[in-house]
Amino acid sequence: MELNVELIPERMPVVVAFAEAAAKNAGLAAAEATMLALSTEELFLALCSSILGAGITVRLQDRRYAADLLFQVPQPPDLRIFNITSRPDHETEAGLAEMGLFLASRACDQFSIQQLALGGWEIMLRKERNYPAATQQFQPLPSVQTWQLTTTPAPDLVKQFSTLIADSYAACQFPEEFTPPGRLLDKLASNEYGIILAQGEQGELAGGLIWHADEGRIVECFGPYLAAPAEPEQLTIALCEKVTEQFGRSNRLGLVLYAPQQPPAAAGFEATGSIVIPGGTIWTGYRMLAEEFGADAAVAAELMPFYTNWCSSMALARNIHPYHDDGETGNGLTLFATRLNRATGMARLTPLLVGRDAEAVLEEHLQLLDQEQFSAIYCTIDTGRPFDSLLVPHLLRHGFTPRMLVPWGGTGDLIHLYRAGGSQ
Amino acid sequence: MTRCNLEALVPQYVRQFEAYIPSPPDDELQRMFGCSRLVRMNNNENPLGPPPAAAALLKTFDPALVSRYPSGDCRPLRAKLAEYLGVTPLQVILGNGANEVIAFVIKAFCEQGDNIVTADRTFAVYEWIARFSGVDARLVPLDDFGFDEEGLLARVDSRTKLVFICNPNNPTGTWWSKDRLVRFMERLGPNHIVVLDEAYAEFMNQPDYPDGIALMSRFPNLIVFRTFSKMYGLAGLRIGYLVGTEQVTDIVRKTAIVYSVNTLAQSAALAALGDQAFISATRSLVQDGQQMLAAQCAELKLPILTSDCNFAMIKLPFSDTLAYRLLMQQGYMVRTMTGFRFPGWIRVSMTNRDAMQGFCTALSRLIHSRTDQSLLARTYGGSL
Missing domain, CATH: 3.90.1150.10 (Aspartate Aminotransferase, domain 1)
Known part of the structure; x- marks a missing residue:
């Protein structure tokens, strides 16, 4: 479904009606469709105030577990308003538009903006479906002696796996989208996620692993989550090798594993530290898929010990350029993409643009996140984007510490910095 | 500046493909x-x-020859190869490395909707060329590190034009014996081309290792690939070839790029062959x-x-x-x-x-x- 209109307030009812119809068409319940329509209304008005009269294309992408409304505009709107902290200002018309956007971002589950490679900008509003809670608990099974792996399991086995995760692992050890079972099945059907399950001779569940591949160069893997295998280490290795094999001959450069426990080295993942999630800590590992030829890396002086230590440990070939702020002109403004997980209290900031207002914009974000009681905040710096380094002194000053390195995770390597909520 | 709408120009199967670096x-x-x-x-x-004769030739190569086009269809080399292999010159087609002759064959026989069948863990170029040509590559898991006869046959259907068998297999080094290859050819029947990649044939020192070229009179749907890159040490000059029946090579020649093998490569291969x-x-x-x-x-x-x-x-x-x-x-x-x-x-x-x-x-x-x-x-x- 697609709609082309002009960005003028008079067209707003048409766009809202389109959004609501599209949402219902994608299977959202009435309440969710209304929330998406409300977000659409606020976004449309904010865009009208920013680039009045421009053409806009609105498209629905049905992800099965969610409906995405994609708004394509030919020219950049005022990007400042897309920072989640853009303060509602009741005094001016522009301020009211920003306030609307503030509301829009809260009525939907994901709100993002990106510049398209082939021109134009795209703003995305995502509203996820609601699913009923699991009705059954995982029934413990006798120890499985031998198993077979499947990448196309029957829906019932997937449902069992979802309840196994929910009932046997702490909430911090798996992403919330793996439960309830209906949501996991829809995530798998979207093709953004995949699953590898191990079954015993009688078809009983022995364990499994879930991967998530978005448009980037890294695949995120979660698990292995095991039922009762006789040889857990062997099953862990088999599941890790299988996912590596699946992406071995692909355009992906690496796998990042989020695991409840550290797998054996034979599983092929290199330890990359641990990450703190409200409620606990999870082990992370990295598996490079391609042969390394080396790369240039721009790194802030403050992160140099962390980065060089990891490069040395992981045998990464890097031409490291210490990046100093010599007052050169950068981007005009700072823009963060923010991902919030209210269920776990985790927030992730990714700088899209870093400008001279970086410190002020960061402070605003942190104040808001603290206020809304996010207890774990991550920020990601890309060594392939030199201007990201400008942000580093501000991050460290505000209590962030480097935790994890993901080689080739972005344009260059990604450094994840962590800050406990409320810390300075 | 007007922007070129590349999205609209690029076929989906090319868009999905990642360039090899x-x-x-x-x-x-x-x-x-x-x-x-x-x-x-x-x-x-x-x-x-390279073998001593080829090394000597490279040292004394006349630079004046570089300003002239090479033999467009490698005629002198084809003649010598034909004599060495016991076939006719028309049965031999050379290319700029074996990779190029893989492309000749896929282009000659496959169109969109067709498929090729090969192993999942073998030389990647069959799969790559098929995919970026819009042809489905059906991959069969190896059985105990070797090509799986039953698995390959199970994936063949009426749209299967080519079955690629790397013998010995790169990277496992496993190989099919003559008996096994003959049995496979008999079971497959004449309606599909079997490409036997023998890039490493000259290394094989096993009495039971089959010579694919010798089997062509019995199985005219066989094509054999060989290369000068491995045993003959001419990898930097890029030269490989295929051998088929004349009926088959008459077809492949239509999609073969002439003049793609340079003079130096042709001369070195002539000097190297059969040492x-x-x-x-x-x-x-x-x-x-x-x-x-x-x-x-x-x-x-x-x-x-x-x-x-x-x-x-x-x-x-x-x-x-x-x-x-x-x-x-x-x-x-x-x-x-x-x-x-x-x-x-x-x-x-x-x-x-x-x-x-x-x-x-x-x-x-x-x-x-x-x-x-x-x-x-x-x-x-x-x-x-």
């Missing part, structure tokens, strides 16, 4: 990894270089290397797949891509097997004795230092 030159790699020398053990090259003393010396070097590597792996308790070929596969107790980086720091470049869907394995090309010994030492050092866990994991554990 070859390794940078040695000096760049040495600088990046901080090693003073680099021994390439990743491309199955012949460390002896039995050189082939024996190479086989001997390979055998020594395989024995040395097998002994080292036995000592380190590492599973190894050896064969007559000039490469071996080794299973490591940790990531192959990590091993690659650590070996690069020591000046040894191997091929990681994750890209071949064998995670945790490396493929090592045989080279001269000194370099093989150096590699064995580097491998031993690597295994002893990394079998436990990385330094940082030990230092920081889960608390970093």
